[in-house]
Amino acid sequence: MGQSEDKVQEMAEETLDSREEDLPHETDKNKQENGPSGPILLFFIAGLIISLLIGWVIFPKLLYSQKKQPIDFNHAFHMQEVDNGCESCHFFRDDGSFAGVPKNEQCISCHEEVLGESPNETILVEEYISKDREVPWLIYSKQPDCVFFSHAAHVKMADMECSTCHGPVGESTHLKDYEENRISGYSRDIWGNAISGLKKHSWDRMKMDDCAACHKEAAGGKTTERSPQLFFDLLSKVFPNAATPQKTEACFVCHK
Amino acid sequence: MKIDRRSFLSFVIGGAAGTTLSPLPWKLMDDAAIWTQTWPWTPVPEDGAVTHVKSTCTLCPGGCGISVRLIDDRPVKIEGLEGHPINKGGLCMLGLSGLQFLYGPSRVRCPMKRVGKRGEGKWEKISWEDAIALVAQTLDGLRSTNESHALSCISGSDYGTVPALFRRFFDVYGSVNFIRMPSIDDSYELVFKLMQGMMEASAGFDMENTDFVLSFGSGLFEGWGSPVRMFGANSLWKKTGVKVVQIEPRLSNTAALSDRWIPINPGTEAVLALGLAHVIIQNSLYNNDFIHNYTYGFENWKRVVVNEYSPENVEKITGIPQNVIYSLAKDFTGAKKPLAICGKGQGVHPGSASEFMAVHALNALAGSIDSEGGVWAVEKQNYIQWPDVGKDSIAEAGVRKDRVDGAGAENYPYVRYLPSRFIEIIQSAKESPVKVLFVHGANPYYSLPDSSSVRNAFEKIPFIVSFSPYMDETALHSDLILPDHVYLERYEEVLRARSFHRPIIGLSRPVIKPQFATKHSGDVIISLARKMGGYISHAFPWESYEQCLQETMGDKWAALQENGFWADETFKPSGWKNTVKAQMVKCDFSYNELFSLPHFCIMGIKREDPIYPLSLIPYDSTRLSSGFIGSPPFVIKTLEDTVLKGKDMFIEIHPDTAETYGLAEGRRVILKTPKGELTVRVHLFEGILPNVVAVPRGLGHTGYDIYLAGKGANANELIGAFEDPVSGHDGAWGIAAQLRKA
Numbered sequence: 001m002g003q004s005e006d007k008v009q010e011m012a013e014e015t016l017d018s019r020e021e022d023l024p025h026e027t028d029k030n031k032q033e034n035g036p037s038g039p040i041l042l043f044f045i046a047g048l049i050i051s052l053l054i055g056w057v058i059f060p061k062l063l064y065s066q067k068k069q070p071i072d073f074n075h076a077f078h079m080q081e082v083d084n085g086c087e088s089c090h091f092f093r094d095d096g097s098f099a100g101v102p103k104n105e106q107c108i109s110c111h112e113e114v115l116g117e118s119p120n121e122t123i124l125v126e127e128y129i130s131k132d133r134e135v136p137w138l139i140y141s142k143q144p145d146c147v148f149f150s151h152a153a154h155v156k157m158a159d160m161e162c163s164t165c166h167g168p169v170g171e172s173t174h175l176k177d178y179e180e181n182r183i184s185g186y187s188r189d190i191w192g193n194a195i196s197g198l199k200k201h202s203w204d205r206m207k208m209d210d211c212a213a214c215h216k217e218a219a220g221g222k223t224t225e226r227s228p229q230l231f232f233d234l235l236s237k238v239f240p241n242a243a244t245p246q247k248t249e250a251c252f253v254c255h256k
Numbered sequence: 257m258k259i260d261r262r263s264f265l266s267f268v269i270g271g272a273a274g275t276t277l278s279p280l281p282w283k284l285m286d287d288a289a290i291w292t293q294t295w296p297w298t299p300v301p302e303d304g305a306v307t308h309v310k311s312t313c314t315l316c317p318g319g320c321g322i323s324v325r326l327i328d329d330r331p332v333k334i335e336g337l338e339g340h341p342i343n344k345g346g347l348c349m350l351g352l353s354g355l356q357f358l359y360g361p362s363r364v365r366c367p368m369k370r371v372g373k374r375g376e377g378k379w380e381k382i383s384w385e386d387a388i389a390l391v392a393q394t395l396d397g398l399r400s401t402n403e404s405h406a407l408s409c410i411s412g413s414d415y416g417t418v419p420a421l422f423r424r425f426f427d428v429y430g431s432v433n434f435i436r437m438p439s440i441d442d443s444y445e446l447v448f449k450l451m452q453g454m455m456e457a458s459a460g461f462d463m464e465n466t467d468f469v470l471s472f473g474s475g476l477f478e479g480w481g482s483p484v485r486m487f488g489a490n491s492l493w494k495k496t497g498v499k500v501v502q503i504e505p506r507l508s509n510t511a512a513l514s515d516r517w518i519p520i521n522p523g524t525e526a527v528l529a530l531g532l533a534h535v536i537i538q539n540s541l542y543n544n545d546f547i548h549n550y551t552y553g554f555e556n557w558k559r560v561v562v563n564e565y566s567p568e569n570v571e572k573i574t575g576i577p578q579n580v581i582y583s584l585a586k587d588f589t590g591a592k593k594p595l596a597i598c599g600k601g602q603g604v605h606p607g608s609a610s611e612f613m614a615v616h617a618l619n620a621l622a623g624s625i626d627s628e629g630g631v632w633a634v635e636k637q638n639y640i641q642w643p644d645v646g647k648d649s650i651a652e653a654g655v656r657k658d659r660v661d662g663a664g665a666e667n668y669p670y671v672r673y674l675p676s677r678f679i680e681i682i683q684s685a686k687e688s689p690v691k692v693l694f695v696h697g698a699n700p701y702y703s704l705p706d707s708s709s710v711r712n713a714f715e716k717i718p719f720i721v722s723f724s725p726y727m728d729e730t731a732l733h734s735d736l737i738l739p740d741h742v743y744l745e746r747y748e749e750v751l752r753a754r755s756f757h758r759p760i761i762g763l764s765r766p767v768i769k770p771q772f773a774t775k776h777s778g779d780v781i782i783s784l785a786r787k788m789g790g791y792i793s794h795a796f797p798w799e800s801y802e803q804c805l806q807e808t809m810g811d812k813w814a815a816l817q818e819n820g821f822w823a824d825e826t827f828k829p830s831g832w833k834n835t836v837k838a839q840m841v842k843c844d845f846s847y848n849e850l851f852s853l854p855h856f857c858i859m860g861i862k863r864e865d866p867i868y869p870l871s872l873i874p875y876d877s878t879r880l881s882s883g884f885i886g887s888p889p890f891v892i893k894t895l896e897d898t899v900l901k902g903k904d905m906f907i908e909i910h911p912d913t914a915e916t917y918g919l920a921e922g923r924r925v926i927l928k929t930p931k932g933e934l935t936v937r938v939h940l941f942e943g944i945l946p947n948v949v950a951v952p953r954g955l956g957h958t959g960y961d962i963y964l965a966g967k968g969a970n971a972n973e974l975i976g977a978f979e980d981p982v983s984g985h986d987g988a989w990g991i992a993a994q995l996r997k998a
Contacts, residue, residue, distance in 0.1 A: 040266040043259075047270025048277075055278020063283070093305055100303065103328075144293040145300040184290035191286070195279045 060195040064179040064188050070127075070135050071120045075172045081110075086162045086170060098151035101137050104129055138178035140189040141166060141206060146255050158218075167203035211254070304328035310337055310820030312750045312762030313351045314743040315885050316602075317413070317439070318342065318482035319753025319760065320351055321820055324744065324767040331355060331744060331767050336484065341760060341823045342753050343484035349891050350881055351484070356888035357742050358771065362726045362961040364739035365772035374715070375733045384775055384783075387738055392787040394719055395429065398691055404430030404654035408690040410675065412437050412697030412884050415751040417805050420640050421781045421796075422696060428645045428785075428795040430654025433690065435661060436673045437698045437884070438986060440599030441754065442606040446670050446983050447616045448633050451844045452625075456672075457633040460757025461595060463489040466629035468591030469500040469514075470584070472525040472598040472615055473989075475876045476500070476510045479602035481755025483878060499591070501584065503528060506875060506908070506950050507943025518584070519945050522871045522990050524574040525598065526611035528581070529618050531570030533561050535585035536621050542589065543623030550832045551620060557845035575945075593629030594622045600989050601876035601953070603754065604703070604883055607989055609982035617845065626829035632757045633829065640808055645795040660689050668984035676977035676986040679704060683713040696723040696740075696777055699884045701730040702957060705986060706931055706976040723777045728886065729959040739774040741766075746776050747802050749809060749816070758827040761809075763816040776801050868992035870913070872929060872949045874971045880954030887954060889963040898939040899952050905968030906939040908950040909995075914940050917995055924998040927951070929991045931976040934969040935998050949993055 082088035089102040107124065114125045128135045143149060154160045163170070179188035191197065192205035199205045202214070259267075275281060304327040313320045313334075321340030325333040334354045336347035357363075367387035372378025382390075398406055407429060411419050414436045426434050436442075444459035463469075463485065474480045477490055490513060493500060500514035503525060511517040520528060536542050537558055547554055567578040588594045598615040600607055616631070624630030647655070661678035663671045679700075682688045704710050714720065714733050722734035725742045740746070743764050750762035775783075778801030785796040798804035806813050815822045879894045881887045898906050907927060909919070919925060921940050926933055927949065936951075944950055955968025980987030 039263050043263040043267040044270035044273075047267040047272075048274040049270075051271040051274030052278050055275055055280035059278070059280045059283070063287075095306060097306065099305065144290055145298075146293050181287055181290075183284070183287040185294050186290060191283065195283065197279065197282075 056195065063182060065182055067138055067178040067180055069138055069175040069178060071123050071175075073120070073175050074118075075170050077173070079170045090162075092152060092156070096152045096156075098155075101139055104132070104134055107135075138180075138187070140178065140187045142186060143190065143206070144184075144186065148254050164202050165206065167201065208254075301332065302327050302330065304330075309765070309767040310763075311744070311767060312764040312820060313347070313354065314748065314750055314764050315350050315354060315357075316479070316483065316881070316883055317441075317754040318348075318484060319750050319756065319762050320347060320482065320484050321762060322347065322351060322354075323820075326767065329768065331358065337820060340821060341758070341825065342482050342756055344488055346484045346488060348479075348483045348487070349878060349894065350885070350888070353888040353890035354744065356890060357726070357885070358744050358768070360888065360961060360963075362728075362886070362959075362964075363742070363772060363774075364725060364727055364731060364737050365774070367739065367773075367775075368737045370735045374735070377732065379737075384738075384773070387736060388780065388783050388787050390736065391721060391738075391784055394692055395784075395788065399430065399650050402650060402653065403691060404650055405433065405657040406689060406691035407431040407694070408433035408435065408660060408678075408692070409694040409696060410435050410437065410678075410698050410700050411695075414673075415636075416749050417640060417808055418696075418748055418778050418801075420642075421778050421801070421804070422694070424642065424645060424795055425781050425785060425792070427655060428647055428651055428792050429788075430647070430651030432655050432657065433660050435675050435678055437700065437703065438604070438606045438673075438675050439754075440603040440606060440612075442671065442673065442985050443599065443609060443612040443983070445672070446609055446985075447612045449670060451613060451616055451620075452633055453844065454633050454635065456636045458636070458752060459755065460632040460634040461597060461755050462629050462632060462757045463595075463755075464492060466593050466595040466624075467496075467498050468588060468594040469493070469498065470588055470594065470596045470618070471500065471502050471504075471510065471514070472529065472596070472611065473502075473504045473520075473600040474510070474597050474603065475508060475601045476502075476597070477513055477878070478509055478876050479878050479882075480510075480599065480876075481603060482753045485753075485756065499587070501587070505871075505873060505945045505948050507941075508875060509877070511943075518576060518580060521573065521575040521945070522873045522948060523608075526608055526614045527565070527570055527573045528576060529596070529598075529611065529614035530561050530565040531567055531574070531576075531581050532585045532588065533614070533618060533621060534565040534570070535567065535582055536589055536618075537562060539585070541585065542621040546623035546625070546832060547621065551845060553845040557617070588618070589622055591622075593624065593627070595619065595624055595630055596622075597631075601874065602882055604876075605989060606980075606983070606985035606987070608987040609980050609985065613982075620845070626831060634752065634757060634759060637751065637759055637761070639810070639812070642808070646791050648791050651791065663984070671983050671985060674984050675700065675704060676706075677979065677984060679706070679710055679713045680977070682716055683709045685716070688713075688716040688718070690717050692719045692721070693717045694721050694723065695730050695734065697884060699724070699728040699730045699886075699959075701733050702728065702959070702970060703883065703972065704977075705972050705988065707970060707973045708932055709976070710972075723780070725774060726886070727959050727961075728884075729957065732959045738777070738780050739772070740777045740780075741770050741774045744768060745770045745774070747805055748778075749805060757829075758824055760821060760823040761812065761816065762821040765820075778804065865992050868929065868994045870947050870949050870993045870995060871990055872927070872951060872974060872993035873990040874953045874975060875908075875950045876953055880952060882954035886957050886960040886964045889961075892964060892967065898941075900955060900968050901937070903967050904937050905934075905952065905955050907936050908939050908941040908944050910944050910946040910948070911940045911942060912946045913949075913995075914938060917997070919995075919997070925995050926998050927974065927993060927995055929974045929976075929993045931991065932973045934973055936969060938995075949995065 078089070079085070089106055091099050093099055108129055111121060111125055111129060114122055124135065127133070155162065181188060190206045192199055197205065307326045309324045309326065311322050311324055313322045320343035321337030323335045323337045324331045325335060334347065334352055336343045336345045338345040367382050367384055368379040369382050369387070369390070370378070371380045395407065398404055407426065408431065409422055409426065411422060411434065413419055423434050426432070441458055445456060448454040448457040476486050480486060501516045501518065502511040502514040503518045503520050504511050505519055505522045507517060567581045570576070570581060571578050596615045596618040598612055619625050619631050626632055658665055660681055661674035662668050663674045668674060682690055701710055701714060720734040721736045721738060722731040723738050723740050724731040725740045731737050744767050746764065746766055748764045750764055753760055782796045782798060782801065785792045798807070809816060812822045876882055879891060881891065900906070919938050921938070923938050925936060925938055927936050951971045951974065952968070953971045956970030956973070957964045959965060974993065975988060975991050977986035978988035
């Protein structure tokens with residue numbers, strides 16, 4: 001052991017001594033009053049409650065920004081005016097692809113000029129149609145580009161209702177605020193309004209598990225896979241002569 | 257209560273426990289995963305309605321049909337048009353990259369007037385009205401001093417309505433100096449004129465029905481003729497066992513894809529063709545019926561060929577052994593429907609008239625003229641029937657003046673345009689005979705041989721107007737740019753496709769509205785004529801180019817709109833018996849004096865030159881665009897490291913040549929010719945003859961965009977024009993050169 005190491009040891013001992021001297025006597029009192037685990041448990045509970053509050057209450061508030069739609073569209077009113085339900089405006093193109101949110105081209109067939117007294121209609125005609133600008137609608141159900149979803153397979157082939165996934169949008173008289181996820185950029189409706197991820201209705205969430213759950217159910221629960229097989233089963237019903245592809249769980253069936 | 261270490265830790269543990277019981281970490285993980293899909297550099301295609309518009313590609317003279325896929329209003333992909341007679345749904349690399357010309361940074365976005373020195377790149381944006389007024393004022397100035405003939409135009413094409421509008425403007429304005437950029441069309445026109453008595457006919461090859469192809473250096477699978485059709489022909493030939501023989505000093509892709517590659521001394525192809533003719537005649541292998549019943553002057557020609565082109569002589573010049581010459585002649589005539597093709601590389605160069613005529617004579621010997629699987633003369637379609645123009649006295653005087661390039665006059669009676677001579681005359685004159693130059697659909701500043709002469713000539717021309725949609729080299733060195741739309745934004749009919757054997761008209765049409773303040777050159781000419789008034793204005797009765805085109809196409813317009821093209825599928829050549837000439841001449845051999853050996857000046861520079869001991873030849877590749885259009889980024893990226901590495905261009909030399917000069921692979925050298933010198937790197941390649949240097953064409957741009965400019969060097973810096981003694985065209989496909997270490 002060298003000289004310098006001795007010094008270090010001496011210094012360490014001195015420090016220990018001085019700590020013992022500085023220790024307040026109140027600590028001993030506390031120990032006596034609350035027992036050794038009292039304050040520790042209190043801190044644990046405090047930490048638990050605060051983090052639960054942050055996670056369940058504050059985090060969802062911070063995560064989403066609120067955006068107003070450019071025009072407050074009244075679905076219920078338009079549903080009365082059209083003959084063909086949702087498909088009157090949200091139609092399938094000739095090639096079978098789904099047109100999604102209508103463009104000016106569709107609106108213009110009625111709204112070339114202002115028809116009623118609604119200020120929203122005035123905005124549509126004056127700000128968009130007459131200026132030949134498309135309305136920058138914020139789309140609640142927009143999925144990332146990597147998701148492949150065919151409306152035709154679900155609506156045309158499996159005869160599903162629009163509301164099964166989208167909810168009773170057709171009955172709404174106003175458009176709700178678009179809550180944009182600040183990280184992913186997509187709508188809150190994809191994860192679902194409940195931050196827990198739990199849902200009451202089939203349209204409350206639009207995540208992969210929701211696709212899978214429904215597909216599993218439709219397949220009679222026989223298959224445990226998230227079953228693209230269902231798609232091919234349906235395909236073979238519609239096109240009985242077509243060669244049905246091999247059963248596959250390949251990711252690229254849904255993921256581009 | 258004081259917070260000690262244990263309390264703090266307890267708080268943290270509580271917090272951690274609470275956090276795991278809250279959705280925060282799980283939700284953040286999920287969002288982070290989705291966030292990775294939304295990075296701004298990840299391309300996300302727009303969703304929308306898919307439509308297809310049928311149009312025609314104009315990036316090369318191939319005339320391929322295209323189908324442009326649009327998402328809503330935005331073109332997103334160019335595909336080949338299914339069922340098109342030329343490309344049958346296929347498309348080349350350049351055509352597929354066409355959208356980069358639409359959206360890329362090389363475009364000129366509005367009319368620009370030069371403010372700095374020429375080539376300095378300082379421009380002032382001006383309105384279309386001011387731009388057209390400026391041109392009108394300059395042109396009025398020329399007319400006021402009776403110098404209307406000092407207006408000239410270099411155009412990429414003289415087929416179709418847009419060039420016809422330019423020519424009409426020239427006619428009524430008073431100038432004959434309209435010039436077309438050089439190509440093999442010049443030489444084939446000459447061949448048909450001299451040997452078949454046809455005016456302005458172009459060569460069509462019945463590629464799909466031939467059974468033996470003898471190519472004299474044509475880059476058949478490297479962009480020659482209509483490139484996609486040639487790729488299709490290659491597949492067909494492989495399937496049906498058609499033999500392809502490639503004669504070329506270098507193992508090009510075409511040579512590699514052919515059944516037999518015969519390396520030849522550069523520039524001696526015509527000698528070989530006549531050597532083959534010698535063997536064919538001596539062994540009576542020619543088509544007797546055709547030669548005796550439908551030709552003229554054969555006996556005299558035969559005497560020249562038999563006397564001068566014995567295989568011994570030909571071997572000495574071409575370097576091809578006699579036995580190869582014998583076997584090749586027998587294979588050629590042994591085939592049922594043989595076809596000889598010439599026009600080197602991509603065919604953007606006229607080449608030697610003797611060579612074209614000698615090769616045409618080979619086709620004649622085999623009876624492959626206007627026959628199945630042979631070469632057909634495709635006559636010009638005369639659908640442009642505009643009323644004659646009235647002219648004032650200035651214009652009358654102007655059009656009676658001689659052409660600046662001398663084409664069609666005393667010394668050059670057989671040809672219509674001589675662009676290289678045009679440049680030479682301007683650069684050697686004290687004062688340029690051309691005062692105003694229009695450049696449309698061409699990039700002569702880059703593409704014409706002997707770049708330094710071109711630079712000098714351009715410097716002497718007082719006022720240059722470019723109609724280019726891109727900031728190419730010519731636009732960069734002009735005084736005023738009147739940018740045209742790119743081909744995806746404009747109408748134009750595409751008359752014929754190079755080397756296609758049937759009459760065809762494609763319609764190039766707008767698939768998107770103009771992205772910038774550009775204007776169709778046809779409309780510019782009409783507006784300019786309006787501005788100038790008088791007879792000039794009267795000659796252009798149309799409201800717009802579109803109206804002009806629609807009226808001109810007449811009953812073909814509907815088919816063009818519907819299918820994107822009009823084709824005469826049933827077209828057959830007139831056949832031997834129904835020839836145009838009364839005396840039943842289908843092939844005239846009487847220009848035999850042109851075939852005498854002294855006329856074969858090999859590249860215009862004598863052999864065994866002690867200063868320049870090597871032969872330099874340029875080469876073309878489908879991966880490099882060497883015409884008006886510069887290679888877009890997608891295409892330039894496909895070049896191998898042995899052609900372009902970083903900014904360095906590689907030349908090919910044989911390992912033996914490299915050993916003589918002590919050069920290792922990649923060594924930097926100075927390549928010098930009588931016309932100029934470049935610093936390049938060497939690539940050692942056994943597929944090239946010793947003492948030959950091959951230089952890629954299509955590199956060394958200074959214009960366009962950062963993806964093309966400054967990469968490699970322009971082969972035209974090294975190669976000078978050499979006037980062909982027969983035609984006056986530039987006959988040089990190469991030059992003598994020397995190498996030394998840099």
